[in-house]
Amino acid sequence: MGRSFYVKMGRMKRPLKNKIIFGLSLAAVGILALALFVFRDGSRKNQLVVQSEAGASEKTAPSLNKQEKDNSSATKAVPNPKTASARESAVPAAPASSDSGTNQAAPSVKTSTTSTPAAGAPKIINNLVSWGFAKTSGRVIDTIIIHSSYNATGGEAHSVEGIINNEYKPNGVSPHYIIGRDGTIYRLVLDQDIAYHAGVSKLPDGRTNVNNFSLGIEIVEAMSESPSAAQYASLNSLLDYLHAKYSIKHILGHSDIAPGRKTDPWNFNWNKIQLGKME
Numbered sequence: 517m518g519r520s521f522y523v524k525m526g527r528m529k530r531p532l533k534n535k536i537i538f539g540l541s542l543a544a545v546g547i548l549a550l551a552l553f554v555f556r557d558g559s560r561k562n563q564l565v566v567q568s569e570a571g572a573s574e575k576t577a578p579s580l581n582k583q584e585k586d587n588s589s590a591t592k593a594v595p596n597p598k599t600a601s602a603r604e605s606a607v608p609a610a611p612a613s614s615d616s617g618t619n620q621a622a623p624s625v626k627t628s629t630t631s632t633p634a635a636g637a638p639k640i641i642n643n644l645v646s647w648g649f650a651k652t653s654g655r656v657i658d659t660i661i662i663h664s665s666y667n668a669t670g671g672e673a674h675s676v677e678g679i680i681n682n683e684y685k686p687n688g689v690s691p692h693y694i695i696g697r698d699g700t701i702y703r704l705v706l707d708q709d710i711a712y713h714a715g716v717s718k719l720p721d722g723r724t725n726v727n728n729f730s731l732g733i734e735i736v737e738a739m740s741e742s743p744s745a746a747q748y749a750s751l752n753s754l755l756d757y758l759h760a761k762y763s764i765k766h767i768l769g770h771s772d773i774a775p776g777r778k779t780d781p782w783n784f785n786w787n788k789i790q791l792g793k794m795e
């Protein structure tokens with residue numbers, strides 16, 4: 517406004533001046549109110565946009581979760597090779613192999629037992645671990661030791677993956693084979709390598725350091741359980757296969773070679789083993 521406005525206002529009589537000021541104030545309040553309304557309406561629209569985006573992201577979230585579930589179930593079916601370990605926490609952890617990282621890749625390529633399908637050979641799933649064994653060549657295998665393992669760290673007690681990851685791996689131990697509750701046989705360490713499954717041990721013939729000349733087979737079962745029919749069937753099949761492949765002279769339980777220290781295999785019925793206990 518120019519100077520004339522103030523001149524005019526100055527000349528006006530007080531009542532009129534007050535009226536004009538009051539009117540201008542009303543207009544100002546009105547404009548403010550309108551501006552506020554427009555602003556709020558705009559922000560409300562923004563909120564709606566945000567909400568719909570959130571809705572969209574929630575939709576994608578479940579599908580991601582589903583993928584994760586699928587992945588986890590897939591890894592459950594075949595225990596993650598990166599993980600592994602045994603309920604045999606009492607088994608003195610043999611020195612963890614320092615070259616565990618390099619051990620893993622090579623054996624997994626070599627293994628493939630399915631490429632040598634001897635008649636009646638059991639189906640064995642390779643799930644080689646990277647710890648709990650020492651690489652060797654040319655050792656003579658004449659003993660098989662049977663053990664029991666379960667996942668005692670929470671979750672599913674019969675989870676092979678849980679046993680490998682939560683029991684064996686932290687203790688730096690591993691059997692050569694583990695037989696799941698459903699009878700599935702997994703190979704964790706190659707036969708020719710020395711797996712750390714027996715710990716301090718002694719055969720009836722006086723030989724110690726049983727790991728050096730034996731194969732270790734773990735049966736998945738809790739301490740209060742017995743091996744399942746499927747496990748006995750798979751174990752018999754595996755024992756027959758190994759007995760034919762090597763010159764096996766002894767088939768014993770862990771408790772037989774580490775009495776007082778070990779009680780597994782738990783609730784084991786040797787009468788259900790076709791080859792029987794071989795002492």
Ligand SMILES: [Zn+2]
Nearest residue numbers: 604663770780
């Ligand atoms: Zn054992």
